[in-house]
Amino acid sequence: xxxxxxxxxxxxxxxxxxLALSRAHVARxxxxxxxxxxxxxVDPDRPAHLVFVxxxxxxxxxxxxxxxxxxxxxxxxxxxxxxxxPSVRLYRAEPMPLPGPRSG
Numbered sequence: 001x002x003x004x005x006x007x008x009x010x011x012x013x014x015x016x017x018x019l020a021l022s023r024a025h026v027a028r029x030x031x032x033x034x035x036x037x038x039x040x041x042v043d044p045d046r047p048a049h050l051v052f053v054x055x056x057x058x059x060x061x062x063x064x065x066x067x068x069x070x071x072x073x074x075x076x077x078x079x080x081x082x083x084x085x086p087s088v089r090l091y092r093a094e095p096m097p098l099p100g101p102r103s104g
Contacts, residue, residue, distance in 0.1 A: 004054035014081040025074040034061020
């Protein structure tokens with residue numbers, strides 16, 4: 001699976017618009033094949049700082065997501081509202097079971 005962590009600071013006066021765009025993007029992305037989870041979060045200590053956390057079944061699914069015209073339109077629209085250049089980090093991961101309860 002692929003984990004995506006993306007972050008951007010938006011111009012504070014554009015926060016509501018950026019959140020509306022981001023929530024629409026998240027909802028659309030969740031319906032795409034291979035999307036296991038997708039969320040936008042607001043940093044409580046930096047309210048104009050948005051964090052996107054995504055989980056994709058494969059690199060191919062993520063590349064398909066990037067190729068969707070609405071994804072590029074979202075990136076372009078968010079860039080207009082941004083105070084900083086977004087950062088995007090990709091990680092390959094495998095699920096790992098949590099250890100069971102310990103006896104004793």
